[in-house]
Amino acid sequence: MVRIRRILRDYSDAGSVNALLAIWGFVDDDVFLTKAGHVGVVYRMRGVDYEGLTHPQRQVLTHRVQAALRLLDEHCRLYQYFLKERIEHIVPASRGRGVAREAIDQRAAHLNGRRDLYDHTIYFVLVYEPPAAGSNRTGLRRYRMWHRGFLTNAAISFLETEIDRAVSALHDKAHALEIQLSDFGPVRLRKTDIFGFLRHVVNLNRDAASAAPLKYDTHLDYFVPDLAIECHRDHLLIGDQIVKVLSMKEPPARTFAHVLGDLHAIPEEFVACLEWQRIPNDRMRREIRTRRRHFFNKRVSLVNYVAPETKPEEMLVDESATATVNQLGDALTELEVNGHFFGFCSLTFVLHGTNWRALQHASAEAIKALATHDGSLFDESYNLLNAWLSTVPGNGAHNLRRLALLETNAADLSFVFALDKGERVSPYLGEDALSIFETPHHAPYAFNLHVQDVGHTLVLGATGSGKSFLLNFIVTHAQKYEPLTVILDLGHSYRKLADLLHGRYLEVGLRQHDVSINPFALDPTPEHLHFLHALLRVLLEGNEAYRLSEVEDRETYEAIENLYALDADQRRLFTLANLLPRALGGRLHKWVDGGRYASLFDNVEDTFNVERIQVFDFESMRSYPALLEPLLFYVLHRVTARVNDPAEARRLKLCVVDEAWRFIQHPTLRAYVQEGLKTWRKHNGAMILSTQTIDDFASADLLRTVVESCPTKLLLANPALDRRQYAELFQLNEMELGSEKLLDLHEHARRQRAPRRALQPVRLRGGPGAPRRVCVSGGVGTCLCTGSLVLVRSDS
Structure with a gap:
């Protein structure tokens, strides 16, 4: 017979949890x-x-x-x-x-x-x-x-x-x-x-x-x-x-x-x-002394004192008790002498x-x-x-x-x-972090480009280390902010990305038919006149050691001003060459009508425009650094004009420059880029610079500006890394420098039994702490892949 008392016994015998808790x-x-x-x-x-x-x-x-x-x-x-x-x-x-x-x-x-x-x-x-x-x-x-x-x-x-x-x-x-x-x-x-x-x-x-x-x-x-x-x-x-x-x-x-x-x-x-x-010290002191006395008396057994003729050297001494007495003495010293x-x-x-x-x-x-x-x-x-x-x-x-x-x-x-978790909400943008990375400790890390209000970023890494993946990943996830995105590329790394994001992909070359450039189609504002004068200096001086004299420099500026007195259909580089003295105009013969490079800048109409997502690919110009430099100079000016546009002051602007820094040799262009790194922050602009090594920067002044202006540095795998140089340049201590041991992609894939680009170990510094190792995986279609990566971020 089943009794209710028996059914309820287990419940009545069980205690209450609240009776076991002291919190009230x-x-x-x-x-x-x-x-x-x-x-x-x-x-x-x-x-x-x-x-x-x-x-x-x-x-x-x-x-x-x-x-x-x-x-x-x-x-x-x-x-x-x-x-x-x-x-x-x-x-x-x-x-x-x-x-x-x-x-x-x-x-x-x-x-x-x-x-x-x-x-x-x-x-x-x-x-x-x-x-x-x-x-x-x-x-x-x-x-x-x-x-x-x-x-x-x-x-x-x-x-x-x-x-x-x-x-x-x-x-x-x-x-x-x-x-x-x-x-x-x-x-x-x-x-x-x-x-x-x-x-x-x-x-x-x-x-x-x-x-x-x-x-x-x-x-x-x-x-x-x-x-x-x-x-x-x-x-x-x-x-x-x-x-x-x-x-x-x-x-x-x-x-x-x-x-x-x-x-x-x-x-x-x-x-x-x-x-x-x-x-309390007095209580601990008594406890130590009591134990010392006990183990001291235990050193020699009482049996040794039974025979009165036993000599001290013949007594059996417990060495462990002696060691314990010494250790207790050290504890007493810490308490009495060292103040612990x-x-x-x-x-x-x-x-x-x-x-x-x-x-x-x-x-x-x-x-x-x-x-x-x-x-x-x-x-x-x-x-x-x-x-x-x-x-x-x-x-x-x-x-x-x-x-x-x-x-x-x-x-x-x-x-x-x-472990630094990053910031899930960007303090500067007020929206979600750019992306969530994974650390080797299996913890999420919220990554943001901006450190305070500066988003300039430097990416360094050897060929095949994953620079193109990282930039594709950043650009794709940055679209949540709907920014103005401009990419300067060498190598067709962003063609697929531009198609997927419905952006404009422009392959710049000598025989380009998609766009025509006429620098003199710009309005004659003081800023544009100053830019046109600098562009003409680049075209006139080229990569040679020739430099304009003060008189030639003044004549060039006056010719630009006189050009704007003509009708709009006459404002072209060919007309300007005719306005210059014969010696100067002769140096532009390859850039004007009948020259080898006339199709670049000597056009009547200007159809160049910067779209919301714009990719400029200079791959066809890789073998012509003398042509690539003025083209980059012009493109950067147009991008800067878009960045400085007051109508888009609240919109985020991203400019990704991939592998283009090897061709920047002209002092005027370096000064132009330095100015952009210093002033874009005021217009909600961020520049992401990518190259293989810091030696690619031709000028020590430019390198110092880049290091100082880019609070986020992304250091990718580089077997030929000069560790001492990087430690001095990026202020890495021996712990950070000693941990920059990156996985070989093939060995990592073999261990993971995954494709070569399945995971991406990353190191980055977020906040005032030390670098952070994370992993990036997953993607969209075939445009996102991965590689070994180390990121170092400084908040100083």
Whole structure:
């Protein structure tokens, strides 16, 4: 016979989750209160990007953490959380049109289909535990009356005074902590965000954490947990999440800054919690001396004293006890002489997922990450529930695995180093980032061209390193902003892209029929007259050592002015040559009617125009650098006029120059480009320059201008890279320079069992941190391919 009592026994025997949580409510907008009367605040930490930081630089940052720990006394408990979770579904807000929209959607679908992309977040929780009230007889009587339900006005006033005093002390500690940790970007959370953080830590599920908003400021222990907890021998079951808990059994034998850097490689979601509470020096001193005395007496066994004739040299001495005494003496020296202090420290990993085998593998990886530094983690079983509860702020009573560590070691274990995530919304454009890249740590990185309000970019890389792919990728994804896009190409790398984006592709050559150029069709404004004078100097001087004299220069300018006095159909280069003195006009014979290059500039009509997406291909002019230079000079002027057009001041303008810099030799053209790099920023313009090596820049002044004006530098694979030259030019330290070891495309494809251009390792510097390695994959049709790539970005 089935009885109702038997059916309900399991439910009645089960405890409530809220009874296990110490968190109770909010005192004000950013301070929470526990059932024991403790108060705390929560910070979200930006962290410092550690890639590219040298060990001394990392050590300087950990010294800031040591200084922060020094501010906390034995009444403060500091929790540090490192949360690794799968990224949220990416939904691009601005998508552009046509193929660009398809490319952006495919990229988002590719990233959303990856189950191994994770987001990393760091939180700090500071809990202040005021000295226990009620130690005297009057306070004890008041607390007993409170628990019995007889809350008198005096008791209420007493409790309010104690809480106000605790909150005031907490604010003082928190303010000092914020100052010391300012390098790591602490942001104090409001109660709505604190509630979401607590639900995430307890429920271990992003959807469950965001399912219920904060409605009440009290009884958080009831509203934070949403899922039932099942305790098994080797794991917990929280909702549908299998949970394994690992606790630090032994700390690393020797610590250094960012010793837990391998945590990013754990291939599963987890919550890592580092807890620290200072031990009073007098208490620690007594403990060390007691242990020293014990091990000193243990050195020689009592049996050695049974026989009175036993000599000291004949006694058996326990060398391990002697070593322990010496180590305890070193600890006492650190405490008494060096001014360091000890604290109770614990490190707990809460790994969770739905795949048991994957969770077992992640557990092994976590154990290996600490074992690499001679530390050890214990896979909890009997203490499983207590270990998990100890990761919730305020549940310090459940923490049974705390070790005494120096604050220097605790600072090395701290979670203050992070991976730069980029900015999902471009601060300058106010729209989505250009694209999302993937890092080797399986984390997304939001890439933006602009650093503050400067979008100039330099791309360097050997032939076949992926420059054309990268520029195709950037141009395609930049169409979400609907910019004016101008591409100067050598090699037909953008023909397919122009067709897909419905842009205009113009192949510039001697026998071009699609367009005719007449420079003198421009209006005679001072700017245009100055440009025409500079263009004439380029045509007259050429690549020879000849330079116009002052008189010839004045005659050239006057001839241009006189040309505009003629009818419009007479304004052409042939007419100008006749207006110049015979010697000067003779130098233009190859550019005018009857000359070899007359079809370039000596035309009656001018049909040249810059479309919204315009590609100029100079491949047919590759063998004629003397012709390519004036053509580029003219094209850049027309592009600059479009960039400076007040009617399009709000539109983004992109000018991509691919492999054209090898032909820029004329000082006038260099000065023109330098001016563009300095002034385009004011007109919302960005120039992307691509070439093989920095030696392609003919002038040291031009190279310095490019390096200074392009805050984003993209360094692609180059086996012949002069590492010392690049380190000096781009201010790379030995860590950054030593990490510039790029994968060979064929070897990488062989390892990945994929086509040669299947993945793209990338390095870039986003923000004040170090370079970032990412991967780009996916694309549109056949216009996008990949190659090995390194990006370095400076925000100085």
